[in-house]
Amino acid sequence: MNARTADFQRIELVLTKVDSISAMGTRAALIIIDLQVGYMAEAAGTGDVVQTIQALRAKAKATGVPVVFIQHEESGFGPGDLGWEIAFPVSVDETVVRKRSADSFLDTDLEERLHALGVKSIVVTGYSTEYCVDSTARSALSLGFDVVIVADGHMTSVSTDGSSALTADQVVRHHNNIFGTITYAGRSCTVVPASELTF
Numbered sequence: 001m002n003a004r005t006a007d008f009q010r011i012e013l014v015l016t017k018v019d020s021i022s023a024m025g026t027r028a029a030l031i032i033i034d035l036q037v038g039y040m041a042e043a044a045g046t047g048d049v050v051q052t053i054q055a056l057r058a059k060a061k062a063t064g065v066p067v068v069f070i071q072h073e074e075s076g077f078g079p080g081d082l083g084w085e086i087a088f089p090v091s092v093d094e095t096v097v098r099k100r101s102a103d104s105f106l107d108t109d110l111e112e113r114l115h116a117l118g119v120k121s122i123v124v125t126g127y128s129t130e131y132c133v134d135s136t137a138r139s140a141l142s143l144g145f146d147v148v149i150v151a152d153g154h155m156t157s158v159s160t161d162g163s164s165a166l167t168a169d170q171v172v173r174h175h176n177n178i179f180g181t182i183t184y185a186g187r188s189c190t191v192v193p194a195s196e197l198t199f
Helices: 005-022 044-064 110-116 129-142 168-182
Strands: 028-035 067-072 095-099 121-127 146-155 189-192
Touching: 005 168, 028 129, 044 067, 044 121, 044 146, 067 110, 067 129, 095 110, 121 129, 129 146, 129 168, 146 168, 168 189
Parallel strands: 028 067, 028 121, 067 095, 121 146, 146 189
Antiparallel strands: none
């Protein structure tokens, strides 16, 4: 069995899991992590991923699914600083949660906001794959949320100095493989392409 065949078999297994999650009727929220102008300038595959996220955002809003933007800030990168702003306008019916670490739940009110909305599962998208997407997804699972990772809805930065052992595409595929097989007792974690995702 080659790697490509294994990937297709994994996707088929995940789609079966997602069908069962949809049938449960649990309330979901779409989480969009760190889609900020400064980060988009250094990310790989920005155009395609942003287009994918925008399409999911429209689908979520059309079906009444809450949309939550996560906005990172730190010293020198905050309100008024170049590139800190979210890459496209946020509408009044969407939520913005600011964070200061890779984990979107740490020292924020994200968990409380999701519980107030009756959310049981989150659909995770954004930047960057191995930091904020990974940390947020793992934290959500530990807090009792089911998690769906959008396979083509997250991205990472491009290494320009050759210091990274993996290309940006390899990082994304590696994390998709991990989250497609990871287990948390009493929770589900699945990975699906955006085209197969239903709210």
